[in-house]
Amino acid sequence: MxxxxxxxxxxxxxxxxxxxxxxxxxxxxxxxxxxxxxxxxxxxxxxxxxxxxxxxxERMLVCMRSDDTLAASSAVEASQVTGRLRIFKPPAAQRKAHVNMMKLLEEEGIETGVPLFASAVHGQFEMVEAGLGLTLVREHSDIPEGLVTRPFA
Incomplete structure (x- = not known):
């Protein structure tokens, strides 16, 4: 919940x-x-x-596989996720929130490349598990086994 x-x-x-x-x-x-x-x-x-x-x-955290090299860090730098942070909810679900998030990522120098969209958070997790990229999740989200989250430094 x-x-x-x-x-x-x-x-x-x-x-x-x-x-x-x-x-x-x-x-x-x-x-x-x-x-x-x-x-x-x-x-x-x-x-x-x-x-x-x-x-x-809630803070947004970077979600990655537990065997990802970034998982060894307590926090990640924006430069470390450039090109890898590419899994999002479809913009139509929360258009203004999506636009604001993309602007913030751009301001922080994070390039997302070609985005992948999942209609629900479990779909985002499945894409991360498959090694397709990283995603952002809310701080208090239930994370499946095999995935971890890290805040931005």
Whole structure:
């Protein structure tokens, strides 16, 4: 369970939560139309009719195979992942977040090369396990055996 969902459940224990994987724009449309009362989404969101309350913030960590040479380090330098950090969720799922992340990577001098997209985090893990590249995951993600995460230095 994501950290934001755990926080939400503590704040509103009687509230039901329906997990839906959809582009944020669709979820925000449902919220704006009154179809749902609240949503836990990854920021940014600029939907004018919504009120945003930050429930949690998590660092993004580099996920790699445990036998990767970078796994021996406690943290990785941006230059060490250039060309290797290339597995992402499809941009359509969280377009603004994806654009912001790509800008940040570019500002840090990280070239992603030709990206690979996985519709869910388990797909990202499978691609990493197959040796297709590295991915970014939230700090408190459950990582499959054989993979490890490292923060940026």
């Amino acid at each position: 994501a950290i934001a969902e755990r926080v939400y459940r503590k704040l509103f224990p009687a509230s039901d939560i329906e997990t839906t994987f959809a582009p944020i724009e669709q979820i925000l449309e449902r919220l704006a139309s009154g179809e749902i009362d609240a949503a836990i989404v990854t920021l940014p969101s600029d939907e004018p009719s919504t009120r945003v309350v930050t429930l949690a913030q």
